[in-house]
Amino acid sequence: MAPHSTPRTSRRVAVLGGNRIPFARSNGKYAKASNQDMLTATVDGLVARYGLAGERLGEVVAGAVLKHSRDFNLTRETVLGTRLDPRTPAYDIQQACGTGLEAAILVANKIAVGQVDAGIAGGVDSASDAPIAVSEGLRQTLLAANRARSAVDRAKALAGLRPGHLLPAIPENVEPRTGLSMGEHMALTAAQWGITREAQDELAAASHQKLAAAYDRGFFDDLVTPYLGVSRDTNLRPDSSVEKLSTLKPVFGKGDGATMTAGNSTPLTDGASAVLLASEDWAAEHRLTPLAWFVDAETAAVDYVHGEEGLLMAPAYAVPRLLARNGLSLQDFDFYEIHEAFAATVLTTLKAWEDPDFCKARLGLDGPLGSIDRSKLNVNGSSLAAGHPFAATGGRIVASLAKQLNEAGGGRGLISICAAGGQGVVAILEA
């Protein structure tokens, strides 16, 4: 019998850079762009930035949350339309808003164990070019007609059609198990944690101001490639202020206590992002300088269905597990990238980590994780300003944080992204 081969040791995984198209509010500039169009443009932009035309990569992993059935092989079809070597394999994943970061984790892990040397992780979403399905009644009728063996049987099957069947099924931003929208879920959690309207508006205004400043100083010159005449995220309001935001009416939550507005919640957005990950050797061979190292990641889920925990609270659970595994405290970071699904999501997460009872009862810790230096939070703006094309947010954050760490001359960054279905994906980058 042949001897067992020895497992390879783990390799460091470099984040070499990223690319995204500017994010656009839905039914706007990208209304007619498909997921495949946007992802292709994004990957081609990455290929151009890093000189990868004709290069065969280990794999390209990406996904979309809102996906047409025809896009069953979205990422592979995208690769075939790019300047990458068509012999580059690809596959789709989907983990709601965690898709982009989870894609990066998958590629990073393959690189770490030596299964691939380099890969692209990405994500794309269009809330404009959304898949519309036929109603369940019409679908069943059509399937029955298709199964029918004679013209008479087919006619009988089609005779079952009712006018109501003709209404299309449009995708909804609703949790299937609770019937509540994500915003309504978040409003419950925000109320439970006593997150004020002012705090949310402050966070939102800061997000816009920081993103605008980052654009102005050229931070995105090598992170963003224009698309369809758009060069900056269309949701960005550089002159956003707490005063302006305070005039908006709440859209989620009930009664006087409602705090969540269109201003402190992310809008539906279209866009795509991609990140280039590789082993150190591959990077050196291709004369590419690692911006940061993809250190570790963790995914958690909570039981929000039975009301035990808030829908978007899973990152609060994932982070302490990640910290423990890496022997770090919450304060051992130079930058924090907490995805702003809603301003309240960020604030609730931070408050939970400061809360001794929550940390003890829910996280099983001896004491609170504590507070963070807020000046290190989302330093170049986040989803409230940029927008949030679901699967594209992970790639946006990984690339931006890696560049920020590189610019700072080193340091450690934490990424935290909440996702539908009560999930949370978190990761650590170092430079």
Place this chain on the structure above:
Amino acid sequence: MSDLFTKLVTSPVAKKVGVPQPTRLRRYEPGLPLCEGPVLVAGGGRFADGIASWLASVGVATVSTPGDAGEKVGAVLLDLSAAVDPAELDQLRLLGAPAVKALGRNGRVVVIGTDPQSLSDVAEVTTQRALEGAVRSIGKELRAGATANLVLAQGDAHDGVRSAVEFLLSGRSAYVDGQVVRVNEATSGETDPLRPLAGKVAVVTGAARGIGAEIARVLARDGAAVVAGDVPGAGDALAAVANEVKGTALQLDVTAEDAGRRIVEHASSRHGGLDIVVHNAGITRDKLFVNMDEDRWRTVLEVNLRSILRMNEAILGDGGLADGGRIVCVASIAGIAGNRGQTNYGASKAGVIGLVSALSRQVADRGITVNAVAPGFIETEMTARIPFATREIGRRMNSLEQGGHPKDVAETIAWLAQPGAAAVTGQVVRVCGQSLLGA
């Protein structure tokens, strides 16, 4: 790029009724012969023999007199570099006239002289300066895509003359007509004629579209690794160009303080060095002088001129452009002749000519050459937007009676970037089909 008018005037009907037809110019493609037909070499100057034996070595037939049976020659090469007395100018007529008569379509007339600036004897300077007037006039008489150009040698070294002659005979110089190219005594090694820029790293600014994109393509075709730069707002078109030439895209505003440093950093970290810089990025903001506002004036001068001065500091600094490197700027006919509504643009492009002349002397000891090309009427998206009548006049008012292609500008730049063009520096080569403007 062909509009309805061009289609009409080049239609068979128009041809029949006698509308003058522009000749389809012979343009360079790798592997095509240097010129169509044998080269008539005459004149007896100090370069003729060397050029003739070089032509033989690259498989081009040479003759010393036109054939009897009305055979066409591909080019006429007259070496009058030894002429020291105006009486000797008669040689030009004696040897040249029958030769030019035998010149085929897309033929070439190249006269080699001695640069009057390197001479002091009055009769000698007079004689050599006279060549320029004759050659420019020949250019205006030639038809069917043929061109006439003058190479002025500053010494006895052959390398520069050979490089200039090769360029002027080839399809690379399709739209270069009535020009004077001065070559100094710098020597250069052998290069692969099919990939003269192999192993070189080139940066092209303004590479997202038009002439810049074509420069990127031609430099890549000639073997260079290309960094395609353009403003972040043009990033999508830029990415397409960079991917097409298998280069890298660099989204960069040339007016940014750190633009030069970023170019150097990108080229050296990603491609291992920097050998060629093409300052192509440029804009127009036209307005009559009396109505010219501060914004239009400043923006044009900032993008077209001051940014180049600033970037050059980093490019010519430590760890920047390699010794033997090349800087090529894109000037304009407007910088030579001036143009209505373009005081700002004309100033910026004339400034570029001054820059090239001064900087070339400053970096000569490092083997770096600094040159400019000055495009005339080039068929681009930009010129397609010029009002019809103005466009048609611009297009026709030159010896070749047609607009040039972006490729023509790019080919000239690629030649100036070649190692073989080491002897050409401080020059402005017009790619204008011998435009009547600024003549």
